[in-house]
Amino acid sequence: MAGLELLSDQGYRLDGRKASELRKVQARMGVFGQADGSAYMEQGNTKALAVVYGPHEVRGSRSKSLHDRAVINCQYSMATFSTAERKRRPHGDRKSSEMSLHLKQTFEAAVLTQLYPRSQIDIYVKILQSDGGNYSACVNAATLALVDAGIPMRDYVCACTAGFAEGTALADLCHAEETGGGTALSLALLPRSQSIALVQMDARLHQDHLDTLMEAAMEACKGLSKVLDSVVRQHLQEVSVLSRD
Amino acid sequence: MLKSKTFVKKTRSGGVLKIVREHYLRDDIWCGSEVCTECKDDSPVLQRDAFIQSRLCTYPHYLIPDTNVVLHQIDILEDPVMRNVVILQTVLQEVRHRSAPVYKRIKDAIHEKEKHFYTFTNEHHRETFVEREQGESANDRNDRAIRVAALWYNQHLRKAPCAGELRVVLLTNDQANKEKATEDGLLAYRCEEYIKSLIGNPELVDRLALTSNEQNEITGGRVLFPEHLPLSRIQTGIKNGTFLQGTFRANRDNYLEATVFVHGEGEDGTEVLLQGLQNLNRAVHQDIVAVELFPRERWAAPSAAVLEDDHANDEDAEEEEAEKLESPALETSMLKPTGRVVGIIKRNWRPFCGMLTQSQIKEATRHLFTPADRHIPRIRIETRQASALVGHRIIVAIDGWPRNSRYPNGHFVRNLGGAGDKETETEVLLLEHDVPHQPFSKAVLSFLPRMPWAITEEDLKVRADLRHLCVCSVDPPGCTDIDDALHCRELDNGNLEVGVHIADVSHFIRPGNALDQEAANRGTTVYLCGKRIDMVPELLSSDLCSLRSNVDRLAFSCVWEMNRNAEIIRTHFTKSVINSKASLTYAEAQMRIDDATMNDDITNSLRGLNALAKILKGRRIEKGALTLSSPEVRFHMDSETHDPIDLQTKELKDTNSMVEEFMLLANISVAQKIYEEFSECALLRKHPAPPLSNYDILVKAAKSRDLEIHTDSAKALADSLNAAVLGGFPYFNTLLRILATRCMMQAIYFCSGMDSDFRHYGLASPIYTHFTSPIRRYSDIIVHRLLAVAINADGTYPDLMDKHKQSTLCNNLNYRHKMAQYAQRASVAFHTQLFFKNKGILNEEGFILFVRKNAIIILIAKFGLEGTVFFKNKGKPGPKLSFDSEGPSLTVEDQHTFHMFDKVKVTVTLDASNIQHQKIRMALVEPVIAGVSVAWPEPAAKKPKLDR
Numbered sequence A: 001m002a003g004l005e006l007l008s009d010q011g012y013r014l015d016g017r018k019a020s021e022l023r024k025v026q027a028r029m030g031v032f033g034q035a036d037g038s039a040y041m042e043q044g045n046t047k048a049l050a051v052v053y054g055p056h057e058v059r060g061s062r063s064k065s066l067h068d069r070a071v072i073n074c075q076y077s078m079a080t081f082s083t084a085e086r087k088r089r090p091h092g093d094r095k096s097s098e099m100s101l102h103l104k105q106t107f108e109a110a111v112l113t114q115l116y117p118r119s120q121i122d123i124y125v126k127i128l129q130s131d132g133g134n135y136s137a138c139v140n141a142a143t144l145a146l147v148d149a150g151i152p153m154r155d156y157v158c159a160c161t162a163g164f165a166e167g168t169a170l171a172d173l174c175h176a177e178e179t180g181g182g183t184a185l186s187l188a189l190l191p192r193s194q195s196i197a198l199v200q201m202d203a204r205l206h207q208d209h210l211d212t213l214m215e216a217a218m219e220a221c222k223g224l225s226k227v228l229d230s231v232v233r234q235h236l237q238e239v240s241v242l243s244r245d
Numbered sequence B: 001m002l003k004s005k006t007f008v009k010k011t012r013s014g015g016v017l018k019i020v021r022e023h024y025l026r027d028d029i030w031c032g033s034e035v036c037t038e039c040k041d042d043s044p045v046l047q048r049d050a051f052i053q054s055r056l057c058t059y060p061h062y063l064i065p066d067t068n069v070v071l072h073q074i075d076i077l078e079d080p081v082m083r084n085v086v087i088l089q090t091v092l093q094e095v096r097h098r099s100a101p102v103y104k105r106i107k108d109a110i111h112e113k114e115k116h117f118y119t120f121t122n123e124h125h126r127e128t129f130v131e132r133e134q135g136e137s138a139n140d141r142n143d144r145a146i147r148v149a150a151l152w153y154n155q156h157l158r159k160a161p162c163a164g165e166l167r168v169v170l171l172t173n174d175q176a177n178k179e180k181a182t183e184d185g186l187l188a189y190r191c192e193e194y195i196k197s198l199i200g201n202p203e204l205v206d207r208l209a210l211t212s213n214e215q216n217e218i219t220g221g222r223v224l225f226p227e228h229l230p231l232s233r234i235q236t237g238i239k240n241g242t243f244l245q246g247t248f249r250a251n252r253d254n255y256l257e258a259t260v261f262v263h264g265e266g267e268d269g270t271e272v273l274l275q276g277l278q279n280l281n282r283a284v285h286q287d288i289v290a291v292e293l294f295p296r297e298r299w300a301a302p303s304a305a306v307l308e309d310d311h312a313n314d315e316d317a318e319e320e321e322a323e324k325l326e327s328p329a330l331e332t333s334m335l336k337p338t339g340r341v342v343g344i345i346k347r348n349w350r351p352f353c354g355m356l357t358q359s360q361i362k363e364a365t366r367h368l369f370t371p372a373d374r375h376i377p378r379i380r381i382e383t384r385q386a387s388a389l390v391g392h393r394i395i396v397a398i399d400g401w402p403r404n405s406r407y408p409n410g411h412f413v414r415n416l417g418g419a420g421d422k423e424t425e426t427e428v429l430l431l432e433h434d435v436p437h438q439p440f441s442k443a444v445l446s447f448l449p450r451m452p453w454a455i456t457e458e459d460l461k462v463r464a465d466l467r468h469l470c471v472c473s474v475d476p477p478g479c480t481d482i483d484d485a486l487h488c489r490e491l492d493n494g495n496l497e498v499g500v501h502i503a504d505v506s507h508f509i510r511p512g513n514a515l516d517q518e519a520a521n522r523g524t525t526v527y528l529c530g531k532r533i534d535m536v537p538e539l540l541s542s543d544l545c546s547l548r549s550n551v552d553r554l555a556f557s558c559v560w561e562m563n564r565n566a567e568i569i570r571t572h573f574t575k576s577v578i579n580s581k582a583s584l585t586y587a588e589a590q591m592r593i594d595d596a597t598m599n600d601d602i603t604n605s606l607r608g609l610n611a612l613a614k615i616l617k618g619r620r621i622e623k624g625a626l627t628l629s630s631p632e633v634r635f636h637m638d639s640e641t642h643d644p645i646d647l648q649t650k651e652l653k654d655t656n657s658m659v660e661e662f663m664l665l666a667n668i669s670v671a672q673k674i675y676e677e678f679s680e681c682a683l684l685r686k687h688p689a690p691p692l693s694n695y696d697i698l699v700k701a702a703k704s705r706d707l708e709i710h711t712d713s714a715k716a717l718a719d720s721l722n723a724a725v726l727g728g729f730p731y732f733n734t735l736l737r738i739l740a741t742r743c744m745m746q747a748i749y750f751c752s753g754m755d756s757d758f759r760h761y762g763l764a765s766p767i768y769t770h771f772t773s774p775i776r777r778y779s780d781i782i783v784h785r786l787l788a789v790a791i792n793a794d795g796t797y798p799d800l801m802d803k804h805k806q807s808t809l810c811n812n813l814n815y816r817h818k819m820a821q822y823a824q825r826a827s828v829a830f831h832t833q834l835f836f837k838n839k840g841i842l843n844e845e846g847f848i849l850f851v852r853k854n855a856i857i858i859l860i861a862k863f864g865l866e867g868t869v870f871f872k873n874k875g876k877p878g879p880k881l882s883f884d885s886e887g888p889s890l891t892v893e894d895q896h897t898f899h900m901f902d903k904v905k906v907t908v909t910l911d912a913s914n915i916q917h918q919k920i921r922m923a924l925v926e927p928v929i930a931g932v933s934v935a936w937p938e939p940a941a942k943k944p945k946l947d948r
């Protein structure tokens, strides 16, 4: 049987989007009261929850602490019910440690850690439902949670994926596109300065395609940053209305 | 822009997996009509005055066909009359799912601007999306989606201010769907109904496919075939091992027999033998079928008989056919698993070329069609123009094969022209072998260099200027696409410098453009007798790329430094500019070498090359390279009428092998280089060693003459072939080599990242590729590009580095090469027939190449011609035959026993009684067997004057 046709001749993708369109984004901040910051994020059917604690004193061995800046501790996990096949996911398997590491690198580039020497910031993210772009949903959710916790950052960190079909770059891949299309690139961007916090790509890609792919991913990130910004502003409004009462 | 996110799809795959996918509905999908003012479509596809003259619809209208109409009536939809058709996404998706070839054809139609076909993405349109209801089947939902979309069009177009009477018309052959559509207030017609109502296009009616409703009427109720199982049962059966899945291959010599090749794990597969119409159960050549194996006691040996299905056009002659099969052979070693077809997994029907056999009943509209390809059964079609089609080559497509019909049903597609015409026959063999032979399109030609073309300063800057070298080319006479040239000169250190210069086609054909895509699709130039179907336009093949003498040409050079012992000291690749000093034929080159009085640069260069080539060849043969032979025939054509006047087998000269030797060397050097540089994506060529069982016939044949052939390695085979010489029978060795050639496997292209076995068995080389003929082979263009990247002469591009894409390309190239070869053979056969038609009856000496149960196959060396002498003629009681498969030998009337390689005398005539399968008939003259052999015909037999 023929594989999936990722992009029709009329320019529509499997789910009816055009090449550069993002999936529907929904987000909420401050979903948990007890944490310092928290956020819930939906990008299409990918749903992520992020919780932030800190900055606080370094827990455990003191040797981990850094004298000039804060340590960022990230933990990534996937819910057992997050994929079509129910799977027990032991803590700290290779994939999630890798993802945790990537998140840590991303936020070390964005959070102004030098403001909090000898302290620690914990970021916990969980994928509740997975439909492609897990990393980007986590980054976006964590960004909102950090904002909610009031931790200063250089800029929003926005992440998005991009892939390739029939010579056209597709933004914000869903699961079917991620698995059926070959290359997928994840990009985390600080949109205002256009600096890249992290780029990741597992498959091989010809260098001729790299520019278009990066371009598409950057555009998608910028689009996302607008959405995140409006979520933050709306949240602020809600909170200020509440506190005024 | 995203309207809302409704999500609906739940599919199961493999186990019970719930797959959830988003499904966005949009507001910005346009209707694509010129009349519409509401949609913001920049370039609407559907015309304002969509007018097809029809008695049913007297107003302008757009057609919306449903899935089955597209699937079955694609021949109609492709006709230029059919314009302004809306293809719904629902339909397109279903078609894609069900038939890849039809999907490709409908997409081609959509891309054709003059057809005004518009794809409406109804599944993502907010107003036309429908959700599957409880208890509704997927098919019903899709039918409903089609109706909803049609309804939407009606309402939408009505809103347009100047739509006038514009309507949409739904075409469906499903009665229930049609009724529901009419209830909804839609105009719906059956496809036949609509086509028959068209004014001024009566010939379209013939091209209607017979749909299932009508099939029942066609033949009486008698059920002839067992039922096909539904796909679901087949799949369960295959999973639990009761059925096997494989490719159905009809036996071209015996219509009651076929094999199914079942792919096993890894390389090996098994073959299941099917015998009798019931067991073949309506499978057609190349279908993917499910078979059920019979118990071991019913296993049988393939019958060696030749049976042709040439019943007259009557339907009742099929009763006793099952009995006609020979009783199975008794030796158990010969037994093969047998079975029957229980179901069809995938039909692989294509349009077939062939001829009509007119029904004896004068007014009948149903006729039998006999395909040219003898793997394909005869097809029943309905046409009113039978008398006009008789004697013509036509194309017919199969529509279906009901259980109560002896033959499949089909419909007429196209008339190619009178049978026997050279044009028509060439067209037929090109079509039958799927050789793309249309003239190059404008888009393709637009990528040719502007004329006048000249080598620029920039070209010279990045290329080695080798114009001073004494380069020459050696080719067959009349060759206009010269893609290789050679030189050889002495260096100061006493070594020799040898250069192979290949036309730099990749300089002109840039990756990915229309010209490149066309060449990649064609894959190879096809050489027929007196006709060449180019892979690249003539401007390139015969002019700019052709390394003709005394003009500057761009080349890709492979230059070696060699010592006198032909050992390579240094290899160097470079893009270059050359100026060939002479274009020689093989004979001319040979003459120069042999003529001691000639001492010019060219001749000396040739002598140097020749000496080295002999050393190289010796070394290659030492390593176990095979020298096989096949009888190759060339025609001397009358230059005006292009009729063959004389025919001769190809003659090989020293210089042939000189050129060949250096081409092999260049190919090997390049293969090493590109593999070194690109271990994952080098395009290479390999030749697998044949399974030992392939050699059975060869070993047996040699044994019958008390000679032994060793087949455990290429070297052993080569040595034992060399040793297999019979005194007083000089041609014997050639015959053995001809047989050995038939034991070989096909050499194939592959991508180095997808395979681990690279060996070229025939050349005894660990690695090999094709570099030396880029004008006529696309593989060489890719190899040029790889090599150019490897030496930093050119940039790479994505598809070049993608091993999967390259693998797909290799598959196409392998297919095209195989087909080109077949087409070439068919062309030789056709011209052989023309030749014999003009010659009348000939008496010739020949050798027996194979012995069959009821026939011997004879090779006439002089013509490279193969023919069959049958010992059983239809309608007559045949002579007594006894066949011994060990020999193999055949004893006729207890008088004479035929062995392989026996010398016989035969008469050769052209049997034109069946114009479609004109055959070279051979009849035995010597040895004389009473009642079997024929007398020498009168020596001065009057040549029948055949005018055409």
Ligand SMILES: [Zn+2]
Pocket: B030, B031, B032, B033, B036, B037, B038, B039, B156
């Ligand atoms: Zn419209």
